[in-house]
Amino acid sequence: MNNITSNHYNLDKCNNCPVRDLSFCNALDNGALEEFSALSKTKSFQDGQLIFSEGKTNEYLGSVILGIVKIYKLLDDGRQQIVSLGFPGDMLGNIIDSEYNYFAESVGDTKICFYQVARINNFAESNPAIYRSILGKTTEQLGHAREWLLLLGRKTAQEKIASFLLLLAEHHKGDSPNQAFKIPLKRQEIADFLGLTIETVSRHFSNLKSKQLIREYAGHMLTIVDYDQLKSLA
Amino acid sequence: MNNITSNHYNLDKCNNCPVRDLSFCNALDNGALEEFSALSKTKSFQDGQLIFSEGKTNEYLGSVILGIVKIYKLLDDGRQQIVSLGFPGDMLGNIIDSEYNYFAESVGDTKICFYQVARINNFAESNPAIYRSILGKTTEQLGHAREWLLLLGRKTAQEKIASFLLLLAEHHKGDSPNQAFKIPLKRQEIADFLGLTIETVSRHFSNLKSKQLIREYAGHMLTIVDYDQLKSLA
DNA sequence: GGGTGAAATTGACATAAATCAAATGGCGCA
DNA sequence: TGCGCCATTTGATTTATGTCAATTTCACCC
Incomplete structure (x- = not known):
């Protein structure tokens, strides 16, 4: 500029x-x-x-x-x-x-x-x-x-990811609690925000998905399935 | 209060x-x-x-x-x-x-x-x-x-320690460049400032001492022996 | 000067996350 | 439909840092 x-x-x-x-x-x-x-x-x-x-x-x-x-x-x-x-x-x-x-x-x-x-x-x-x-x-x-x-x-990678997802969810508070939203950042950007590598970010996303705490579909649309449990990880 | x-x-x-x-x-x-x-x-x-x-x-x-x-x-x-x-x-x-x-x-x-x-x-x-x-x-x-x-x-433990020492040195700029000063924090506090454990802090201090970049004596008085080289590590 | 306790150091080992490498998935476009 | 390009995921391995456990240092005080 x-x-x-x-x-x-x-x-x-x-x-x-x-x-x-x-x-x-x-x-x-x-x-x-x-x-x-x-x-x-x-x-x-x-x-x-x-x-x-x-x-x-x-x-x-x-x-x-x-x-x-x-x-x-x-x-x-x-x-x-x-x-x-x-x-x-x-x-x-x-x-x-x-x-x-x-x-x-x-x-x-x-x-x-x-x-x-x-x-x-x-x-x-x-x-x-x-x-x-x-x-x-x-x-x-x-x-x-x-x-x-x-x-x-002081937080672990898993805690970082959980905190990040909750931060995003905060910005959709007007919607219903478990409203789906698009993750606006690429994996590399998430990594640069959380002080991690892209691979670690990816692995922990996979982890949260396999635990059914979140769902991801159609180009990074995200649903937090179990908000409380995600919060307990953050 | x-x-x-x-x-x-x-x-x-x-x-x-x-x-x-x-x-x-x-x-x-x-x-x-x-x-x-x-x-x-x-x-x-x-x-x-x-x-x-x-x-x-x-x-x-x-x-x-x-x-x-x-x-x-x-x-x-x-x-x-x-x-x-x-x-x-x-x-x-x-x-x-x-x-x-x-x-x-x-x-x-x-x-x-x-x-x-x-x-x-x-x-x-x-x-x-x-x-x-x-x-x-x-x-x-x-x-x-x-x-x-x-x-x-994004910084490694060694870079964190070096950055921390330079930060302290900044607050003694009135003195001569290699002026000795007291490290005001305990090792545990340094660890809590740098996102490390006390052991890692201690190890890297020992490391810098053995490389002769710094000297420590008489109850945590510190001299930065090679300011430029320390800066290159930060 | 020797005893005490907190702080710091050092060693041995464990592990979370990084690194290196490959495979997969998704999307625009010819 | 299939090619090409990224982004993402997954796997195998390494490594920096954490953890656990002694040991040492040092300030303080009787």
């Missing part, structure tokens, strides 16, 4: 952007909300498309509107760790640092709403609710990151 | 508290700083003393003044993961959540400055610099947490 206004990004202004209901600006009163939303622009990304890179100037703050974004870090030799999954309503990036510290990539097709960091900072000076809201989002992300530290540092 | 005002905590007001130079309130102008600092109280803790617990009401925001605080999470069976080390100047807790999500414990003797969350929130409404400053601290902690996700998920 070197230059968000360059025409190949196909931006369109989103005066009535869903971000209002989803995102960090929902703390504003109506007048301020109008003004703030006018600063935003949405953009669509395809599966695997790079959204921003470590080291690049932190010019835009994003808000995921549709789809999932993976935030990851790399070691020199290519080892990868996904440090966060951005679901709709989640904030992307921050308004503090001068550079991005991570890579962000679209998982499946996504839609993201962007705000200029400079303008947000400017706007927030006279609207503490913006700071407060962004602080809330950041604190939430810190909580998730620390939950994942516990998972990566 | 059930009740910070109970007398056994031995609180004393810190009108001229070092937190001013170290902490999240240094963004304020002098007038506001006076007012804000007056809300703080310092307290001392001994090695191993519990500072706050998961599930307790989030009544106080802390700022580490002296010593080191470990923030950790537990699994039901007692497995522990340290998710953050709080060094002087670091913020402890947050002003968003209604409950603490972690355990905090003193590593060695510490001194911590506390503010009432309710009063900070109140004060910040008319002082966006406070929100901004706390947001900066939180964003920084998120960055550290994600760096550690990479370490826990």
